[in-house]
Amino acid sequence: MPELSRRLEVFSESVIRRMTRIANAHGAVNLSQGFPDFDPPEELKRALVNTAEGSIHQYAVTWGAPNFREALAVKQSKLLGIPINPDTEIVVTCGSTEAMMAAMMTVCNPGDKVIVFSPFYENYAADAILSGAEPIYVALKPPSFGFDADELEAAFRQKPKALILCNPSNPTGKVFSREELLIIAGLAEKYDTFVITDEVYEHIVYEPFEHTYFASLPGMFERTLSCSSLSKTYSITGWRLGYLIAPAAIAEGARKIHDFLTVGAAAPLQEAAVTALHFPESYYTDLTRLYSEKRNLFLDGLESLGLKYTVPQGAYYVMVDISEFGASDDVSFCEWMAREVGVAAVPGSSFFREPISHLIRFHFAKRQETLHDALNRLELLRQKADKVAL
Template identity: 55%
Template sequence: MQPMSRKTQYFTDSVIRRMTRISLDCGAINLAQGFPDFDPPQAMLDRLAEVSHLGPHQYPITMGAPNFRQALARKCGRFMGLELDPDTNIVVTIGSTEAMVDTIFALTNPGDKIVMFSPYFENYHAQALFADCQPIYVPLVPPKFNFDANVLEEAFKQHPKAILICNPSNPSGKVFTYEELKLIADLCIKYDVYAIMDEVYEHIVYAPHKHTYMATLPGMWERTVSCSSLSKTYSITGWRLGYAIAPKPIMDKIKQYHDFNTVGAPAPLMEAAVVGLEMPDSYYEEFGAHYAHMKQLFTDGLRRIGIPFTDPQGAYFVLANIGPYMKKGQTDVEFCEEMARKVGVACVPGTSFFMEDVRDIVRVHFAKKDETLLEALNRLEDIKAKMA
């Protein structure tokens, strides 16, 4: 038999999704994979019920149903403060994951370099390798996850093609300030680098922090791709509706890859999701308040139990220190698998996100109903005894 792809030796299966399978197997509360256990807005569910009978049920236009792209242009344009053309600036993808992959392939050639911050979402490393690109990692330093501007510029001096940024950040919860984004933008312009932005948590930001769209900074619209999805904002991670926003010259290339990659997003789900995109501003205010409540409930519980953690500025993840509960010589992967079975709470080992030698950090998320979070905290109360 001929040898298969050499690329797969450089990454494993998704540890996040692996922990979900372990959760299902042992009945643990899944605080590993970041999806909520509460319903989407009722208006979207009602519309989905109608669409299930009325259609559409066949292939959509490859780039996304026109009415869905028009609704996206209105909603995203309103929050970004940009005039977006639904025909030339937007493509609808199978989640933001596909948007990121299409963008990387559209912008890079084999051998190109991509700057990304560490910690990073685990998909990014694999996506860069898919495209035969070389990642350059710049550390975000806990507990505030700031970066050294000189270290970042040294990365830019290596002539990367793009920088990939998750803002707000998964897994650190960092929200990049305007000043930080301006510094990065100036480097992008100085060294002629594209900015690939993962902004799926754009509406989950905790006061006093504010989200700034990179594409709105001076000189950055021409070189920025904004990737996002409806998954987090409307609690529909299973609908897999994502999108990319970019200027026409870049979007034309992204569309080429999208066309032959997935053909198109699910037609009935796009139709049902239009009502979500037409929600008033009050929806996003209530949505943000709900996440602030969940964050408060969960982090207050961790403080009471005595588990050290970093306080997120955005998104819905907490990085917790599990060093005091680990056995000598135990890896964080082994710890997480044992914790799911013995404590009944699943989390993700930090080595899935850090290029640095981090072995005593795990990621947990709090996008759950109050009763789910309270039960998870109840199980964590005696974590030391259960993991002994």
């Protein structure tokens, strides 16, 4: 038999999705893969039922149903302060995962370099590799996870084709300040580099922090491919509705890539999701309040357990320090914790280029009773850890 593609040798399966399988196998509370255990808004569910009973069951326009793109353009134009043309500057994709892959393949040739901040969401390195690009890693320094401007410029001097920016950040919950973004913008302009943003947590930001859309910065719309999705904002991760917003010439290229990757996102789901895109401003205020309450509940629980953590500024993840347990392998620790303690997390090493093995990631996009259950189980963490050699 001929050998398989060599690109398979340089990245592994998703550690996050693997931890979900382990959680399911052991009946653990799944605080690993970031999806809610509560339903989307009732209005959105009713819209889906009504759509299912209607006649929209065939292909939509490849790059997105017109009414979906129009509603999205109105919403995002207001947020960015830039008029977005729904006919030429939007590509609707199968989740932000496809949006990021399409963005990467649109701007990168094999052999190009791409800047990736570390820690990073695990898909980014794989996206670069699948595009034939080489990642250049720039460290975000804990506990604030800021970057060193000189180190970043050293990466830009290698003439990368693009920089990937996740803001708010998965896994750390960092929200990049406007000042930090302006530094990135200045370097992107100086070295003529694209910026690919992942902004899926754009509406989950905690006071006093604020989200700044990179494309809204002076002169940046022209070189930015803004990727996001409806998954986190409306609690519909299974609907797989994402999008890419970019200047018309870039979006036209992304449409070609998207067409041959997936043809198009599900037409009935786009139709139903138009309802969500028309939600009033109060929906997003309530969403922030909801996640602020969940964050406070979970962090208070970690505090009472004496566990060390970094306070997230946005998104719904928290990095926890497991140094006290003396575990030399965070992957084995997370597998043991799911099996013996009944709570699943993601080993931090899957997010870092650096040799990090003392951090794990929990998420708190769960009902209050689920978070209480997880915290109650974690009360046994030290007791059980003392009985085994980690």
